[in-house]
Amino acid sequence: MEISDMQIFMEVAKQGSVSKAAEQLGYVQSNVTARIRSLEKEMGRPLFQRHRRGMTLNPEGRKLLVYAERMTMLMNEMHKAFQNPDDPAGMLKIGSVETVVGLPDILNLFYRRYANVDISLVTGVTESLTEEVQQLKLDGAFVSGPVDVPNIEQHVVFEEELVLVCSQSREELNANTKIEQLLHLPLLVFRRGCGYRSKLEKWMQSEGVTPIKVMEFGTLETIIGTVVAGLGITLVPRAAVHKLEREGLVTLFSIPELFRQVSVVYIRRSDAYMGEVERRFLETITEVRAKRLAALYE
Numbered sequence: 207m208e209i210s211d212m213q214i215f216m217e218v219a220k221q222g223s224v225s226k227a228a229e230q231l232g233y234v235q236s237n238v239t240a241r242i243r244s245l246e247k248e249m250g251r252p253l254f255q256r257h258r259r260g261m262t263l264n265p266e267g268r269k270l271l272v273y274a275e276r277m278t279m280l281m282n283e284m285h286k287a288f289q290n291p292d293d294p295a296g297m298l299k300i301g302s303v304e305t306v307v308g309l310p311d312i313l314n315l316f317y318r319r320y321a322n323v324d325i326s327l328v329t330g331v332t333e334s335l336t337e338e339v340q341q342l343k344l345d346g347a348f349v350s351g352p353v354d355v356p357n358i359e360q361h362v363v364f365e366e367e368l369v370l371v372c373s374q375s376r377e378e379l380n381a382n383t384k385i386e387q388l389l390h391l392p393l394l395v396f397r398r399g400c401g402y403r404s405k406l407e408k409w410m411q412s413e414g415v416t417p418i419k420v421m422e423f424g425t426l427e428t429i430i431g432t433v434v435a436g437l438g439i440t441l442v443p444r445a446a447v448h449k450l451e452r453e454g455l456v457t458l459f460s461i462p463e464l465f466r467q468v469s470v471v472y473i474r475r476s477d478a479y480m481g482e483v484e485r486r487f488l489e490t491i492t493e494v495r496a497k498r499l500a501a502l503y504e
Contacts, residue, residue, distance in 0.1 A: 207248055209281055212274040214241050215253070219271055223260040279342055283479035294482040295322035301335040301347035302327060304426040305402065306470050307445040308364050308498060309348060316490040323483050329425075333399025339473055345484055350401025351471030359476040363491055364498065366443035366468050368405060370459040373436040385459040392419040392438030394429045401468060406441040409465040443468070 217227040218238065228235040246253050253267035263271060285296065302309055313325065330338075332349040339347050339358065353360050372379065372388055389410055395403040410417060421438065423429045430447060433440050434455050441461070450456045460466065472491055474484070 207245070209277060211241055211245050212277050214238055215245055216271065216274050216278065218242060218254070218261060219263050219267065221260075222262060226260075275342065279478070283481075285481075293322060294320055294486055296481070296483050297324045297326060298483050298487060299326045299343070299345050300328075300487075301338060301344045301349075302329055303332060303335070303349055303401070303470075304329050304396075305366075305443050305446050306348045306364070307366075307443065308470075308494060311498075312363075312491055312494045315494060316487055319490070320483070320486055331396050331399040331403075332401040336473060339475060342475060342478065345478075346472055346474040346487075348470055348472055350404075351469040351473075353471060353473055357476050358473050360471040360473045361488060361491065362469055363472050363495055364470040366445065366470060368402060368441050368461060368466055368468055369444045369447070370439055370441055370461055371430070371433050371447050371456050372439050372459065373434050374454055374457055375434075375436040379457060385461065386413065386415075388439055388459070389413065389415045390418055392421055393417050394421050394423060394432050394438045394440045396424075396426075396429070397422045402441050402443075405465050405468065409441075409461060412462075412464075 214227065214231065214233070217231055218224055221227045221230060224238050224242070225235050227233075228238045231238070242254070249266070249270065251266050252264060253270055254261040255264045313327075316323070317325070328335075328338075328344070332353070335344065335347040335349050336353055336355055336358065338344045340355065348363060351360055351362065370385055370388065372391070376388075376391075393406065395406065397403075407417075419438075421432075423432065426442070426446065429440050430442070430450070432438065434450065444458060447456060447458065451458050472488070474480075480488075
């Protein structure tokens with residue numbers, strides 16, 4: 207048995223299909239099929255339930271998956287432990303919610319210093335990204351904090367002010383419009399698990415307001431574009447929409463102080479080995495955070 211057998215096994219389990227796994231791994235399909243059959247022969251029992259739609263792990267396969275994930279984690283930690291501290295290289299897999307305005311500054315500075323590191327970035331909502339960090343599918347993630355989850359450590363990156371955003375084209379808007387008058391409009395939000403959506407729902411609940419209509423979108427760009435078009439309202443960090451406010455496309459409303467502030471935190475598994483690549487990445491986060499704080503007090 208080789209570690210590559212475990213990687214193939216895990217990919218087939220993830221994709222639920224030999225053909226899709228082969229495509230993701232860049233292997234010939236017949237090779238993946240042969241490696242799975244060889245693994246099942248070595249284990250002495252089938253690992254998958256085969257059906258017309260693909261393959262699903264059976265109880266024995268789910269048992270092996272636990273060990274395969276541990277083996278992969280140990281191999282990754284071994285490679286991290288022997289990196290050159292003066293010239294780190296490798297892959298850093300991170301996730302982020304879409305509204306981290308300062309993320310480009312972090313990525314730009316890190317890349318200019320450590321060009322041999324490849325960064326894989328995925329976006330999502332806080333809940334799903336936290337789960338992926340817990341499952342070691344991601345090295346770390348930028349999410350809405352604080353995060354109260356076992357085995358997760360968090361590092362504060364930025365503090366953001368949340369604002370209610372409404373299009374300037376809405377007929378309800380005038381010099382005397384109060385924020386409470388807008389809460390009957392459709393809510394344009396990310397799917398459940400988003401920290402900003404959670405803040406908005408808790409605020410509305412405290413006001414005794416039940417949303418009439420909630421519309422879920424997959425990207426911040428779509429949410430903001432739909433708000434500008436006048437369909438509804440949303441809650442996002444002020445920094446994400448201040449340019450649109452200057453252009454006269456939206457009006458921003460401050461919300462009650464109890465719900466106004468949100469922290470962007472970088473999370474990682476507290477029991478995962480920290481290699482030189484991630485150590486340097488955290489140093490970069492700290493440096494960019496310090497520069498932003500200094501700029502606020504100039």
